[in-house]
Amino acid sequence: MNQNFDIIIVGGGAAGFFTAINIVEKNPKLKVAILERGKEVLSKVRISGGGRCNVAHACFEPNDLVKFYPRGEKELRGPFHQFCSGDTIEWFRNHGVELKAEEDGRIFPVSNSSQTIIDCFLEATQRLGITILTGQSVQSIFKKDNFWKIEIQNENYLAEKLILATGSNPKIWEMLQTFGHAIVNPVPSLFTFNIKDARIKELPGVSAHVSVKVKDTKLTATGPLLITHWGMSGPAILKLSAWGARILFEKNYQFTIFVNWLNDVETEDAKKILKDLKLEHAKKAVSKKSPFDFPNRLWESLV
Ligand SMILES: Cc1cc2nc3c(=O)[nH]c(=O)nc-3n(C[C@H](O)[C@H](O)[C@H](O)COP(=O)(O)OP(=O)(O)OC[C@H]3O[C@@H](n4cnc5c(N)ncnc54)[C@H](O)[C@@H]3O)c2cc1C
Known part of the structure; x- marks a missing residue:
């Protein structure tokens, strides 16, 4: 059986939720679903920042913020001019979450708990009528006419637009290569x-x-x-x-x-x-x- 959506987002992490919420806030008519392979969504957000979730960095100039990134300085300049740390603070304030900056520049929710961020995302998706489907491990994707066909063991989904927010999943990167995307080989970072x-x-x-x-x-x-x-x-x-x-x-x-x-x-x-x-x-x-x-x-x- 096929389930149809305007937009399907694969991956129920921070990126998937933030994308879904912003899309539906800008266009409430769109039928959007998040497909997550795990039993739970936002599991990495829960452990991030030692359980406090380091949401952003107190550096408000895009040209300065890019310098904190070992790779991608050039690629991130454009996106940071669109949406920077100040926008993140404002976005969360508009969604009922106050943030605070610490002496070293790290920004956390005032509550000091990543659960505040999870609750904010879950409340927004519920309010906006975004469908969240867990236990849905995307195995393959096909372009069929003007639709994307997404295959999961017992279920097929059709969507006009497809967004992949699957974090570090090499299988998805391989899949992307078959659609002509170039993948830069990843190497470990931030290790002891x-x-x-x-x-x-x-x-x-x-x-x-x-x-x-x-x-x-x-x-x-x-x-x-x-x-x-x-x-x-x-x-x-x-x-x-x-x-x-x-x-x-x-x-x-x-x-x-x-x-x-x-x-x-x-x-x-x-x-x-x-x-x-x-x-x-x-x-x-x-x-x-x-x-x-x-x-x-x-x-x-x-x-
Ligand atoms: C211990 C730790 C602490 C961290 N602390 C911070 C921090 O404080 N601040 C910060 O900004 N970053 C932190 N990070 C980095 C953080 O992980 C990323 O910033 C963030 O999680 C990236 O979100 P994402 O949505 O891109 O990916 P993820 O959170 O990895 O989400 C991707 C989701 O896609 C799902 N998925 C993958 N493949 C499929 C598939 N085929 N079908 C369906 N679903 C699929 C996964 O199950 C997952 O839920 C931390 C990382 C770790 C490991």
């Missing part, structure tokens, strides 16, 4: 580093404001670094992995990093800090393997 090095073995939990450099590349990052049980994490490492995603992939994730543990502290100031600390904690045992013992400021490690 796995390092086997005796010098940090005893130091999980230690953090410092550092600068990190990847040997034989121009990749550098500054910020907090956290030593973990498996290697290194924290904003400086995550930043490096995001900006260097393609380079690190090409290196098959085998590379050497230099960590400047003193970052922008002058050597003389560092000596004074260490002397003061030595006096303050005269009786405390310090591991000989501590990277802070290294005199040349730079510490090299193989990832």
Whole structure:
């Protein structure tokens, strides 16, 4: 049996819901459906931002906002001129959700709960009569005359317009290639580093404001670094992995990093800090393997 809609959106995540709501608000006559393969919609929104949902960034100039994106700076300039962080704040305010910016620029709902965003999306789709169908894993799509035919195990759907908001689903990307779209091969980003090095073995939990450099590349990052049980994490490492995603992939994730543990502290100031600390904690045992013992400021490690 066929079910007919004007527009079908595949994927019940943030992108699918935001798209559906904006379409029907602009044209209430349209019959719109969201098809979601999971039992629940918006499951990633729930866990986003540590359960608080980092909705936007407090940077209101499109030309500045694009600089936060390691790739796609050129591609995002146009869309951000259409809809930027200020528009996001206004959109949510118009839908009953107040947002707040934190010191580092991240914007969250005042409630500090991603459930507020989920409730906002669900309330809007219900009010606008958008059909939400869960347990609908789209297997294949065909263009048939002026319609898209969407096949799901026991059901077929027909729609005049089709929107794919399926996030990271390689099968859908393959399908898109058959329609002539070019797909840029994705590589991992925002990951921590796995390092086997005796010098940090005893130091999980230690953090410092550092600068990190990847040997034989121009990749550098500054910020907090956290030593973990498996290697290194924290904003400086995550930043490096995001900006260097393609380079690190090409290196098959085998590379050497230099960590400047003193970052922008002058050597003389560092000596004074260490002397003061030595006096303050005269009786405390310090591991000989501590990277802070290294005199040349730079510490090299193989990832
Ligand atoms: C732990 C974590 C925290 C994050 N925190 C933030 C944050 O605070 N702020 C932020 O902006 N981003 C955050 N992100 C990134 C976030 O995941 C994306 O911004 C957002 O979820 C992308 O939404 P989306 O709708 O494009 O994709 P998704 O949320 O992945 O939604 C795609 C949907 O499509 C469905 N689907 C896929 N294939 C099919 C198919 N064949 N048929 C039917 N349905 C299908 C999937 O089941 C899914 O529900 C976080 C990510 C993670 C993993």
